[in-house]
Amino acid sequence: AQTVTQSQPEMSVQEAETVTLSCTYDTSESDYYLFWYKQPPSRQMILVIRQEAYKQQNATENRFSVNFQKAAKSFSLKISDSQLGDAAMYFCAYRGIYNTDKLIFGTGTRLQVFP
Amino acid sequence: EAGVAQSPRYKIIEKRQSVAFWCNPISGHATLYWYQQILGQGPKLLIQFQNNGVVDDSQLPKDRFSAERLKGVDSTLKIQPAKLEDSAVYLCASSLERNTEAFFGQGTRLTVV
Numbered sequence: 001a002q003t004v005t006q007s008q009p010e011m012s013v014q015e016a017e018t019v020t021l022s023c024t025y026d027t028s029e030s031d032y033y034l035f036w037y038k039q040p041p042s043r044q045m046i047l048v049i050r051q052e053a054y055k056q057q058n059a060t061e062n063r064f065s066v067n068f069q070k071a072a073k074s075f076s077l078k079i080s081d082s083q084l085g086d087a088a089m090y091f092c093a094y095r096g097i098y099n100t101d102k103l104i105f106g107t108g109t110r111l112q113v114f115p
Numbered sequence: 116e117a118g119v120a121q122s123p124r125y126k127i128i129e130k131r132q133s134v135a136f137w138c139n140p141i142s143g144h145a146t147l148y149w150y151q152q153i154l155g156q157g158p159k160l161l162i163q164f165q166n167n168g169v170v171d172d173s174q175l176p177k178d179r180f181s182a183e184r185l186k187g188v189d190s191t192l193k194i195q196p197a198k199l200e201d202s203a204v205y206l207c208a209s210s211l212e213r214n215t216e217a218f219f220g221q222g223t224r225l226t227v228v
Contacts, residue, residue: 004157043204044118045158045219091157101214102148102171105157 002027004094006106013082014114020067021077021109023092031097034068036077039089039108048090051075079111087113117141119220121207127226133195136223140188140209146170147184148217149192150206158206164190165213197227 003026013019025034036048051059051068058066063083067076079086092106120139128134140147145166150158161180163170166187175182179198184190194201204224208217 043206043222043224045206045208047216050216093157095214097214100171101146102160102163103150103158103217105159107155107157 002029002032002094002096002104004092004104004106006092006109008109009107010110010112012112012114013079015082015084017082018078018080019082019111021079021090021092021111023075023077023106025073025075025092025094027073027094027096029096029098033095033097034066034075035093035095035103036064036066036075037091037093037105038086039091041088045091049077082113084113084115087111119207119209119218121205121220121223123223124221125224125226127228128197130199130227131196133193134197134225135194136192136205136207136225138190138192138207138209138220140190140207141218144209144211144218145187146210146213146215146217147190148208148210149182149190150208152204152206152222154203161192161205170213194225197225199227201225202227 032053034051037045049061063080089108091108093103147164149161152158161175162172164184182192204222206222208219210217
């Protein structure tokens with residue numbers, strides 16, 4: 001079975017600085033998707049960035065980028081130029097391709113942004 | 116474009132009572148998911164529908180939980196009878212088709228006392 005592990009329950013960053021959130025996963029599949037979701041107090045899960053496992057190039061979305069290390073099964077999220085609005089819970093998630101399309105989530109990292 | 120709508124936003128019930136949650140997915144989305152998010156954990160899939168058929172309900176506690184998606188649009192999730200450990204946020208999500216981006220609603224926070 002696939003698992004997703006986020007070992008940082010909480011992280012904090014100063015406004016305008018850079019922070020990296022860690023995620024590791026376990027799977028026997030060769031093709032899959034990885035995601036980072038943001039969950040603000042409103043509870044709505046918002047997709048931040050996604051990575052296809054077959055792509056070697058790391059995904060980027062404006063201030064958000066990932067470091068995808070397939071062999072190490074590592075998928076970290078880097079937030080550059082942090083803003084107060086980035087404060088939220090961040091969840092790493094895995095989705096297989098062939099047998100299921102359910103999302104498997106980690107336990108989340110609470111990010112605090114200080115002015 | 117309207118997002119995924121869920122109601123109610125909050126619900127408090129006593130154990131052994133029943134409760135129902137409602138979800139209206141984004142128009143045209145064929146796939147609908149119900150996730151349970153217990154405090155301090157990530158969401159866990161309870162059930163997935165493709166149109167009005169069930170794709171995956173392997174983690175749904177079928178002795179007390181039920182869900183339906185009549186006419187392949189709106190869906191309801193019911194718990195009867197509720198237990199203390201059912202206290203959680205219940206998130207509904209929808210996607211255009213399987214294996215496409217899932218969009219989430221704001222969830223229903225259930226407290227069982």
